[in-house]
Amino acid sequence: MRLESLKLRNFRNFIELECASFLQVNMFIGKNAQGKSNILESINFALSGESFRGAKSSEILRRDGAVTNAVVEGSVSRLSSTDKIVCDFTNDNKQIQLNGKNSSKSKLRQKYFSVIFCPESLSIVKNGPAERRKFFDDFIDVISIEKAQIREEYVRCIASRNRVLRNALFGKMSHKEAREVLDSLQPIFLQLATKLVSARVETIKSITPKAQSIFKGIFKNPNVDISVDYVISQQSAIAWSANQVYDRLSARSDDLREAEQRVGQSLVGPHKHDVRFIVNGHDSRHYCSQGQQRAMILAYKIAQVLQYYEVYKEYPVLLLDDVFSELDSERRKSILEIFKEIPAQIFLTTTDIEERKDFDKKKRIKIFKVKDGIIE
Amino acid sequence: MRLESLKLRNFRNFIELECASFLQVNMFIGKNAQGKSNILESINFALSGESFRGAKSSEILRRDGAVTNAVVEGSVSRLSSTDKIVCDFTNDNKQIQLNGKNSSKSKLRQKYFSVIFCPESLSIVKNGPAERRKFFDDFIDVISIEKAQIREEYVRCIASRNRVLRNALFGKMSHKEAREVLDSLQPIFLQLATKLVSARVETIKSITPKAQSIFKGIFKNPNVDISVDYVISQQSAIAWSANQVYDRLSARSDDLREAEQRVGQSLVGPHKHDVRFIVNGHDSRHYCSQGQQRAMILAYKIAQVLQYYEVYKEYPVLLLDDVFSELDSERRKSILEIFKEIPAQIFLTTTDIEERKDFDKKKRIKIFKVKDGIIE
Numbered sequence: 001m002r003l004e005s006l007k008l009r010n011f012r013n014f015i016e017l018e019c020a021s022f023l024q025v026n027m028f029i030g031k032n033a034q035g036k037s038n039i040l041e042s043i044n045f046a047l048s049g050e051s052f053r054g055a056k057s058s059e060i061l062r063r064d065g066a067v068t069n070a071v072v073e074g075s076v077s078r079l080s081s082t083d084k085i086v087c088d089f090t091n092d093n094k095q096i097q098l099n100g101k102n103s104s105k106s107k108l109r110q111k112y113f114s115v116i117f118c119p120e121s122l123s124i125v126k127n128g129p130a131e132r133r134k135f136f137d138d139f140i141d142v143i144s145i146e147k148a149q150i151r152e153e154y155v156r157c158i159a160s161r162n163r164v165l166r167n168a169l170f171g172k173m174s175h176k177e178a179r180e181v182l183d184s185l186q187p188i189f190l191q192l193a194t195k196l197v198s199a200r201v202e203t204i205k206s207i208t209p210k211a212q213s214i215f216k217g218i219f220k221n222p223n224v225d226i227s228v229d230y231v232i233s234q235q236s237a238i239a240w241s242a243n244q245v246y247d248r249l250s251a252r253s254d255d256l257r258e259a260e261q262r263v264g265q266s267l268v269g270p271h272k273h274d275v276r277f278i279v280n281g282h283d284s285r286h287y288c289s290q291g292q293q294r295a296m297i298l299a300y301k302i303a304q305v306l307q308y309y310e311v312y313k314e315y316p317v318l319l320l321d322d323v324f325s326e327l328d329s330e331r332r333k334s335i336l337e338i339f340k341e342i343p344a345q346i347f348l349t350t351t352d353i354e355e356r357k358d359f360d361k362k363k364r365i366k367i368f369k370v371k372d373g374i375i376e
Numbered sequence: 377m378r379l380e381s382l383k384l385r386n387f388r389n390f391i392e393l394e395c396a397s398f399l400q401v402n403m404f405i406g407k408n409a410q411g412k413s414n415i416l417e418s419i420n421f422a423l424s425g426e427s428f429r430g431a432k433s434s435e436i437l438r439r440d441g442a443v444t445n446a447v448v449e450g451s452v453s454r455l456s457s458t459d460k461i462v463c464d465f466t467n468d469n470k471q472i473q474l475n476g477k478n479s480s481k482s483k484l485r486q487k488y489f490s491v492i493f494c495p496e497s498l499s500i501v502k503n504g505p506a507e508r509r510k511f512f513d514d515f516i517d518v519i520s521i522e523k524a525q526i527r528e529e530y531v532r533c534i535a536s537r538n539r540v541l542r543n544a545l546f547g548k549m550s551h552k553e554a555r556e557v558l559d560s561l562q563p564i565f566l567q568l569a570t571k572l573v574s575a576r577v578e579t580i581k582s583i584t585p586k587a588q589s590i591f592k593g594i595f596k597n598p599n600v601d602i603s604v605d606y607v608i609s610q611q612s613a614i615a616w617s618a619n620q621v622y623d624r625l626s627a628r629s630d631d632l633r634e635a636e637q638r639v640g641q642s643l644v645g646p647h648k649h650d651v652r653f654i655v656n657g658h659d660s661r662h663y664c665s666q667g668q669q670r671a672m673i674l675a676y677k678i679a680q681v682l683q684y685y686e687v688y689k690e691y692p693v694l695l696l697d698d699v700f701s702e703l704d705s706e707r708r709k710s711i712l713e714i715f716k717e718i719p720a721q722i723f724l725t726t727t728d729i730e731e732r733k734d735f736d737k738k739k740r741i742k743i744f745k746v747k748d749g750i751i752e
Binding site: 059119219286289325 | 409410439658662663668727
């Protein structure tokens with residue numbers, strides 16, 4: 001998968017940009033606030049129709065009273081075909097076109113995939129369980145249609161459950177009636193919940209060995225150890241059988257029956273579970289340095305790239321926004337070594353010129369200097 | 377205010393550390409995961425009895441089966457006196473002693489103050505309004521006893537209001553009864569709410585000119601502009617009079633009366649307001665680069681240091697964890713220039729040796745090399 005060309009108009013701080021000469025590694029170098037991350041964001045729009053910074057359409061338009069419309073146009077090749085993707089932004093709308101026809105984020109997702117590492121990625125470790133679940137769930141959606149379906153069905157099932165619980169809480173339905181509906185939903189709820197847990201655990205187990213070896217490579221230390229634990233009600237469940245998961249969820253669901261009625265919400269199930277990143281036996285959220293956390297998330301992101309290749313025999317595009325900060329010079333070097341070994345197309349931003357030297361030897365790198373919304 | 381000496385035992389990855397030779401600027405240099413941030417965290421314990429990373433007592437103890445106790449001991453001078461502060465950690469408890477007598481975080485807060493900038497500080501911009509409110513509210517508590525009292529009373533008032541609303545929701549109280557209590561609370565609620573808004577706006581207005589000039593200094597550009605807006609129900613309220621605030625809160629409280637009963641919570645008041653960081657007229661949360669956001673938070677933190685001096689004629693201690701990352705070399709240099717002008721005692725961590733050169737000229741700097749829990 002490769003981005004062949006990129007055109008921008010009125011996108012963030014870019015008036016016009018046209019670029020048709022990307023190589024395998026593309027490095028955007030510039031001072032702070034020149035537009036480096038904006039370029040990565042635009043590339044991600046071309047690949048997925050989405051901002052990795054959660055930006056709304058109105059935030060994309062260049063700040064200039066006269067600007068009412070912004071455009072990202074990308075040409076992306078995959079295997080033998082090349083597609084033209086256009087994202088057209090107005091203040092309150094975004095339209096996606098694929099080869100001249102109206103399209104959507106979900107259609108792009110079926111064709112293209114990009115793995116993004118940016119400063120915000122650290123929130124996967126630092127924030128609550130929701131972001132960690134999302135990290136793996138989003139990847140499940142990409143990697144397996146079957147597992148994505150299980151997830152979709154589970155989300156619908158929980159929505160129904162919650163609707164019933166809420167209706168009972170607000171008196172729109174009697175508690176007896178609600179109980180009957182919930183009881184009839186219970187077998188399918190437990191089944192879907194168990195399947196979703198299995199899907200997550202399988203995904204974790206498939207990418208962890210890859211992440212492990214990348215992490216050891218970054219720290220040049222065969223003795224460091226990273227893994228991910230799956231946590232159900234404060235208990236490590238990574239090694240549980242499907243039956244164990246089912247029994248546990250079922251028992252807990254019985255226990256929390258009344259509490260669920262009181263709050264009008266489903267309190268048991270995979271939407272409450274945690275996935276914990278473990279370094280040398282300790283929860284990375286509390287015991288790791290900033291640099292270790294960064295290297296660990298990066299290792300799991302690169303593991304996703306490798307896993308995607310295993311499934312689709314093609315590499316996703318890797319977007320790396322300010323990947324080197326907070327890391328010491330040895331760590332930076334090891335990460336560059338790893339990038340050189342991965343045939344994925346890479347776009348990265350940095351404020352320092354130093355890192356380029358190492359890449360130059362192989363001549364597969366192109367440097368773009370970014371200054372105030374212009375590539376020099 | 378100065379940290380004169382520091383002793384650690386079994387704190388994080390430090391078995392033993394003793395240091396009595398701090399200067400005005402103290403730089404901890406080391407590779408990733410050697411313990412640099414742990415030292416800053418221990419200094420913050422000596423000054424405030426708290427971790428700036430929100431660590432629990434059990435997370436402080438060195439990971440070694442035999443360790444059951446950790447100690448931080450700091451000697452801190454302020455004006456003419458010097459105090460000895462000891463924090464003693466066991467797995468589930470922390471004890472603070474000040475000059476040999478049992479003490480508490482709040483007692484330390486009355487005597488000492490440290491301003492901390494760390495990677496997590498960026499969440500002030502990135503996350504929701506709660507963290508931005510906290511940033512200013514915590515400073516209000518330090519800078520003005522009067523305003524801190526208003527805040528405390530408001531928090532108590534909201535707690536009472538919420539209790540009544542919850543009791544009515546869960547049928548422990550009739551809606552009529554609840555309404556009567558809420559009506560009797562309403563005048564004091566509106567008065568406290570208005571006072572708290574004024575306290576926040578005053579604090580914002582007092583530190584913004586300082587932050588402004590620091591930010592211009594970092595970007596070496598007289599035309600960049602930063603400010604903070606106070607936002608009530610999506611409207612800019614930074615220029616409102618107390619009467620305007622009162623009327624607005626009162627009208628909105630009337631409007632949301634029923635909604636409050638439905639959810640059992642207070643939906644109007646300063647605990648719902650936002651404070652927005654504005655750069656060149658745009659909300660920094662959406663329009664700023666990572667480097668700009670970092671520089672802006674740093675500017676507001678340094679403004680707190682200067683404001684503290686204005687009030688107490690003494691500088692707080694400034695702790696800077698990985699302050700240089702994500703910034704280009706020009707920005708790093710300007711920040712170092714600014715640090716040199718502030719007579720506050722500074723402790724900072726970095727992975728790069730480069731920054732020290734510039735400081736050395738004035739000979740007020742001490743370099744500590746940190747390697748695997750040892751200062752070399």
